[in-house]
Amino acid sequence: MVTRRQFGLGALAMGVLGTAQTGMVHTGTARASAGHDYTARETFDLFERAFHESGAVGQPTDNNEHGGLAWGQSYVLAGFIRMYEAYRDTHYLDRLVTNIDLVLGNRDSERDVADYRGESLPAWRAMHPYTVGIAELKDSTGRPVLEVRSSLSYADLTTATVRAGSTGDRFTLEVRNSRNDAVATFTDLSMDPGSPDYAVRKILDAYPTPTQVTARDLHEEGTAPPVQGATRLVSQPVIFAVHTGMITYPIASFARIVMRTPKLHADPRYRAKAAEYLEAAKAAAAVHDREWRQGDDGGGHLAWVKGTPLAYDGTEMPTNQFLALGLTYAEIAAATGDPAYADRARRMARTFARELRTDADDAYTWSYWPSFGATYRGFAAADGISEFTPSGRGAKQIEDLSHGAIDAEFAALAFRHGLGFKGADMARFARTYSKNMATTDPDGVPTTFLRVDGTGGLASAGQYLQAPRWMAVAQWDRVVFDHSRSIYEARALEPSQGSHIAGVAYLNWQARRQE
Template sequence: MKLSSKSLKWAAIALAACLALGPATGAAASSNAWYDTYLSAESSLGSSYYTSDDGGTLAWGESYVSESYLDLYGLTKDTSWLDKFVLHTDTMIANADDNDNDGYLGWSSYRYTPVEVNNWDFETASSSDSTLPANWVRFQSTSSTARRTTEHVGGSYGVEVRTESTGTKWQSLYQQLNDYEPDTLYVLQFYGKTNGSAAKGHAYLRDKTTNTVMCSVPFENTSWEYKTAECRTPAASGHVLEVWLGHQTYTVPGGSAFYDNVKVNAKLPFMVHDGVIGTPIARFIKLVRDNAALHTAYLSKANGYLDFLEHNIVPRWENSSYIGNTWSSINSTTGMYKQSAKFDAFSHGSTWTYLPYNQALAYANMLILLYESNGNATYLDRAKRTGQYFKNALTLSGSAYKWNYAYYASTPEDASHANVDLGFVLDMYRNGQLFTGTDMDRFMNTLMSVMWNGSTTAPTLTHYVNGTGATDFSKYMSQWTELAQFSMSLYPVAAEQYRGFTPNNTAYLLTLSRIMKWDRSKIVNQSFEMTTSTDTTQPAQWNRFGSTAATAYLDSANAYEGKNGLTIKAAGGTDQQVNQTWTHWLPSTSYTMSFVGKTDGSGAGGKVYVKDETAGTILASLSFNDTSWTPKTMTFTSPSSTSHVVRTYITNDNPAVTNGTAHIDTIKMKVSTDAW
């Protein structure tokens, strides 16, 4: 059953009342510069977007914040990050709209729809009168009372509408709208100011056919301010709609109202926005449902979010009376989402059918994550067939993939939008769907062999995935950084761009959380959720040492949390081990390692130890024989010289026991005095 907008709003208000969310636990300065930079940037950026009701703002502003909160929880296990996620998500859902009256809640935006006003910036003059902006009509006004002016916000011109000296009649400019969708919410937006006169300013939309004002914006401010008003178009087509610029009264002589960037746009739903907003929500649902320890505090929330996505966001794109069915089944293995045939969301007269890759893949990314929670075969089918459509568009150049922005575009995909593409690809691979380890290596090669300038001290990326263009998108690496799963050498490409850099937008904030995730001054892939590209039984960034896929492997049947744990099986002699090299640690510093472990009780047991390979000494070692999951902790001091090679090992305590097993999950390393 669909949740009502009213009930969702009250849920958010109740949550805000019971949560007093200050900075996350452990917000004091730490030994980890990435963490401290994140805390500082999040404090200034984290609350900037989630209260908006605009789908574009939520997608390209808030979604990165929400996703980063999940990263921070994964790194720190500090549930205050999940509390922030819940507050933000409840607020977004409470602000979801049903502007199109199709019965489904979702998000809409006017930022990308066609502008129905010509010469909205007044930059072009009439061919017969340089004082009159082209496409605009004077009403009872002259070149002295309605004219172009160099008072402006953007470009070089705005317009001034001045009351006449006698104050006997209205002085106005107007223009008929190009087109409109019937029974649709439109937004009148502009910048306006006055000269302080009591005449003030007034902009409005008028239905000429019925001689009614649809919406209006009175204003009297004396410096430029951004103004908006929403109004609904007539249910029938064929009406003449006009935008008017003038005053609140004509009886005050010498009153000036100034206007610039006057636009009228439909407020419409966009699949890409629903997908980008919905993906972190779907990820939260999976996180909570996979971790029993989170059920008491968050399972009810997760189930409510699942209900919202299943009964509102997903069906609106196939069953909505307003949007129509946007799914296209091309053949048994391939499909794609289309733009709605019922309205022009992007431009009038466009001839393309299927959405650009990133827009469909963002939505499919949400579907594959939801499939993991609800097992809905249709969601899996849509994700796989959309993914196959995209995969068919990839071109192999050497050992790297290249692709264009859309099926109809000759322009290569850019580094920024590619993050959306890669987010889908990574989640499909991590779920064993469609994309192989070979595919992942090829995407990684796109970055490392084609886009990267080769520098480890001043790395940059090209604008496009084919290695061309400027470096203006170089720092947009949130999903590119996740390819560090397949190559240790990728991490510096992201990290060195952010060293000493303060993120000033939320996309950068998410990239920073991903840099933290792959920072080997900690332990990476600490929950063993991710695999190498060559062996799906081997945890990424962990090396087998004297072991095989039969004796050291990812084990979904023995996971403390998430999908996998790590199992080490004794082979009756030689140690079966995995290890990870530890780098960028502080010398002569107290560190604490923690993990959760259990064994089969055979006597093989388990052991975790830290070894200074250069000195040939064991810095710390902890054996365990518990037969149920038990937290373990050990503290040690790092070597005095950072030139030493140090590794963490996981093995059996008694390797002589044949087939005895030890299971490890959630292994972490931190400076002892740090919060995480």
């Protein structure tokens, strides 16, 4: 296996590439004939058409209940942006108009659906598999008495089952998730707040259990137990800042391109669409104003409001999740010059910059959760930080390749728009990929390590096929482009999801920038 430090001097640098399917080695035109040219617009156009004809998850007509727009169509939209920037062909702007109009038609406010607070907002809610599942258990009169919650992923595959206790006023509660057969059982509970076996307190004291259960008393004056039987938990609708950012980033990019390109801005259709999309991006971003946090140190980030039905409510969002919305802030600032959006983007850039550490190869590394946050540090139930995750032991894992691509994209965009970072920073981000993550597997096939510091072992396909999304920093190190392209070529990849479509667009974009 070629190490991450040896890759740039290894097989790829000599123009040799092994294929994952056959182990054969192809060079020059032989390599191209073995698969697709991932830097050709014809390849992108072919794959983009095939994706939309396939009906695969992530179509512009999808809603975002299960993240299909955020982690599918958003990448296709970003791909169209990169293809326009690569070729300056308005065909890609027209494709954007078609798809963005459909995506905007699936906002909650257009579909007349609401989030967990009952508010129908101009953004896109999500539920399964991301949010807390809740079940209301009722007594023999039909009155709700106990709310059972699970913050485990795929919580709506969880069932709360009530069985008889040792006496008529006692009960046993089993909470089981069918996806992984995780189960938590609480025996001989009471609904009497004065009892040492009071259900809410006993469940809290047992946290964390395999199904991450918490509970809330819905009738504190009563002591009647819930009736026996099984009740399915229901995932609650939440609008995630990371989803809003991923979806609105290319929408705001369209507005920025049109508003800053005189020829496009002179076209009434593009001008009208740019104005419409700009307002849509602003409205969606504003949904998260209540999550914005800033300090006297010049930094800024997003945190989940306590009581939001998701794991780690009340804590700071992961770096990639708040920077995703930062991409939209930066594009709105570039499109309009609005100092409020510029200030938020700059503050996020400062916060992210403080998280970065330089390793022995002068490459950046950083953690998935911000190191100043409660989730990273850990917290106790007595701290009262989180409703659905009462305590945390500290989550200090290093950022991974795929989520790190969002972070690097934000840093590069902030640099391009004069909102933060310098050229030396871009070079360090590029080395994060070329020195820490780029490698080959034992058969010599190009792949990556999982995490931005080169740890975590060889990445799965869900990670290494995201490599081209690091193109935002590729101009500072040619290996980023060459290695990312080689990953697709070695597998003769035929994209089946939106992020792969974006990957081909990014390779086209960078190839044109290198000409």
